[in-house]
Amino acid sequence: MSATIKDVAELAQCSIKTVSRVINAEPHVTEATRNRVLAAIQTLDYAPNFSARRLVQRRAYMICVLLHEAGFYQSTILSKVLDIGYQQDYDILIQSYYPSHTKSKEKLEALVRERRVDGLVITPPCDVDPFLSDLLAQSGVPYVQITPLNRTPEVPYVAGDDYQGAYLMTERLILMGHWRIAFLSGPRNHRASIDRLYGYKAALEVYRVPARDDLVLESLYNFDGGHNAARIAMGLAEPPTAIFGGSDEAALGALFALQEMGVKVPEEVSVCGFDDLPQAQQVWPGLSTVAHPVDEIVERAIRMLISILTKREPESRQVVLPSRLVMRGSTAAPPPDLN
Amino acid sequence: MSATIKDVAELAQCSIKTVSRVINAEPHVTEATRNRVLAAIQTLDYAPNFSARRLVQRRAYMICVLLHEAGFYQSTILSKVLDIGYQQDYDILIQSYYPSHTKSKEKLEALVRERRVDGLVITPPCDVDPFLSDLLAQSGVPYVQITPLNRTPEVPYVAGDDYQGAYLMTERLILMGHWRIAFLSGPRNHRASIDRLYGYKAALEVYRVPARDDLVLESLYNFDGGHNAARIAMGLAEPPTAIFGGSDEAALGALFALQEMGVKVPEEVSVCGFDDLPQAQQVWPGLSTVAHPVDEIVERAIRMLISILTKREPESRQVVLPSRLVMRGSTAAPPPDLN
DNA sequence: TTGTATGCGTTATCAG
DNA sequence: CTGATAACGCATACAA
Numbered sequence: 001m002s003a004t005i006k007d008v009a010e011l012a013q014c015s016i017k018t019v020s021r022v023i024n025a026e027p028h029v030t031e032a033t034r035n036r037v038l039a040a041i042q043t044l045d046y047a048p049n050f051s052a053r054r055l056v057q058r059r060a061y062m063i064c065v066l067l068h069e070a071g072f073y074q075s076t077i078l079s080k081v082l083d084i085g086y087q088q089d090y091d092i093l094i095q096s097y098y099p100s101h102t103k104s105k106e107k108l109e110a111l112v113r114e115r116r117v118d119g120l121v122i123t124p125p126c127d128v129d130p131f132l133s134d135l136l137a138q139s140g141v142p143y144v145q146i147t148p149l150n151r152t153p154e155v156p157y158v159a160g161d162d163y164q165g166a167y168l169m170t171e172r173l174i175l176m177g178h179w180r181i182a183f184l185s186g187p188r189n190h191r192a193s194i195d196r197l198y199g200y201k202a203a204l205e206v207y208r209v210p211a212r213d214d215l216v217l218e219s220l221y222n223f224d225g226g227h228n229a230a231r232i233a234m235g236l237a238e239p240p241t242a243i244f245g246g247s248d249e250a251a252l253g254a255l256f257a258l259q260e261m262g263v264k265v266p267e268e269v270s271v272c273g274f275d276d277l278p279q280a281q282q283v284w285p286g287l288s289t290v291a292h293p294v295d296e297i298v299e300r301a302i303r304m305l306i307s308i309l310t311k312r313e314p315e316s317r318q319v320v321l322p323s324r325l326v327m328r329g330s331t332a333a334p335p336p337d338l339n
Numbered sequence: 340m341s342a343t344i345k346d347v348a349e350l351a352q353c354s355i356k357t358v359s360r361v362i363n364a365e366p367h368v369t370e371a372t373r374n375r376v377l378a379a380i381q382t383l384d385y386a387p388n389f390s391a392r393r394l395v396q397r398r399a400y401m402i403c404v405l406l407h408e409a410g411f412y413q414s415t416i417l418s419k420v421l422d423i424g425y426q427q428d429y430d431i432l433i434q435s436y437y438p439s440h441t442k443s444k445e446k447l448e449a450l451v452r453e454r455r456v457d458g459l460v461i462t463p464p465c466d467v468d469p470f471l472s473d474l475l476a477q478s479g480v481p482y483v484q485i486t487p488l489n490r491t492p493e494v495p496y497v498a499g500d501d502y503q504g505a506y507l508m509t510e511r512l513i514l515m516g517h518w519r520i521a522f523l524s525g526p527r528n529h530r531a532s533i534d535r536l537y538g539y540k541a542a543l544e545v546y547r548v549p550a551r552d553d554l555v556l557e558s559l560y561n562f563d564g565g566h567n568a569a570r571i572a573m574g575l576a577e578p579p580t581a582i583f584g585g586s587d588e589a590a591l592g593a594l595f596a597l598q599e600m601g602v603k604v605p606e607e608v609s610v611c612g613f614d615d616l617p618q619a620q621q622v623w624p625g626l627s628t629v630a631h632p633v634d635e636i637v638e639r640a641i642r643m644l645i646s647i648l649t650k651r652e653p654e655s656r657q658v659v660l661p662s663r664l665v666m667r668g669s670t671a672a673p674p675p676d677l678n
Numbered sequence: 679t680t681g682t683a684t685g686c687g688t689t690a691t692c693a694g
Numbered sequence: 695c696t697g698a699t700a701a702c703g704c705a706t707a708c709a710a
Contacts, residue, residue: 015680016682020706048453048704050455055687055688058390094431114389259623279622282618282622345687353697355688356689360696368695388688392689394689395702
């Protein structure tokens, strides 16, 4: 077996407490003894046993990131989580959570009740699940939400500015000359999709562009949803000159549908999305979209959680970060003959 | 604080060992006492402390999946990992690992040396990293590789059949009438890319299609690599009628380049890839590709590792699973005037 | 500056 | 079938 703190103490001719001091960089150790201990650690190839520390400190040193499903948007979150995973003593456990799935609930409950995790980062739309809410409330585990459906002062969260992003993109389209802009709206249990819809509507109003109900198409925020919605939109008596997908996945579906129908993008119809998924730039002719600072959102959420766990009050418990436009080839002025 | 096994024992009027027996479903407990214990557990809302178990059993109950970077291929692995994450007592720690990154090494070393993980699943191209090899050898942690560069009897692995997949796709193109097939080859430190190249060459040979060196383009297995390679290929005196990307990412880059150049796919040039990434079907006109059974590969790798960890010998330590073709809209017969 | 003793919450041993 | 008691490896009051 491998060496323990006791072995080191023996070899270094001191008590385990002194070794502990050296390991944890505590003060009150002479340079001489410190060096003896360090040498002993070297020769014994000692490394502290993390499980023991976990037990005695009553801390799992693990935080759990809850993901609803492994979609594209989740992937971008994931990659950022992984990049942060280096830091600190904390390990990040990425757990997918499907409310309808019994095993999923059991696992999560075990994680929390058996104190395998110290806290959670919750991504949408997990937060609307009653089972999860109950579990969180009963157990009292700290958690931080990313883009929660309901923003209350009690719940710490980090979010992107969906309203502003949608407003900016709609405004941009209007300034390009579009005034028949379809919006592919997402599910209503998703705060982001609500805000995005409002941002769209607000821009129309400010610029006095007539809002048409038939141009707001509710669909799932995925490829098929966008695909279907685009076909419906193009079948209207007065079809849109621009399609704004509430998510990139939906926008990609719309783009596919248009190409399928032989409609030229962006010459005949412009398309844009929201999220700036990696594939937005890999698809011809490049998808214009709204980007959230996902890196920063995830990082701040994790930092906030760790601050809370270590009783350091975080600087802020409610953070909303601005989005920005990323214009690519899928948007242009509408065909002149339409004006 | 929450209840411990001691509290339960007290309430159930028995020893902690008996409680332990009930929890772990060990034999030698009367129905009566078992029920008393169960009741006590209920009323105290008791759940065993996982850290304590970890310590005493000298096991982290955690396995680490090492990912080189958060690319698309990695994402597909990830989503499968997450789906499996429900099972068992084991948690899955997904850790990204960049050989050049010091922090990355430190983290991994800590994970292994501090016994925070019981074993590793290694994905390419992590396996070619000398630091990692040394760490694995010195520490003796069990591990399973996915599609390793070097297959030796000592190292347990699970892989897809890259050779066969590339052979099948090339064969299919030939049977469609193509005989100028470009192949976008990947890095040589990646076993998969070598096998894929050989599969391509083998099919050419079997069907007596002249192999042209200028049609094998070495590039990175990513979007830009494919993008550049496709432009080079199309600039040849005798350009190909089909471009076979050694990876979907490269193929997507090639597809983009062709569309950019105004080349019609698949009417003028066919394109196909390898991996069957989710976006292969979301890109117009749908990317024909070779699919590995990633779900099964990942699942079997994890199962294999757990078998090894629990000293149950796995059924097999070397597994190669067959690939299959997924034909979509990006491939068709070559233009007739070329024959 | 250093050391001793106790506890963290389990599982495991071995005797009853 | 049951139970005292000893690990497991570290941290931490508290004493020296």
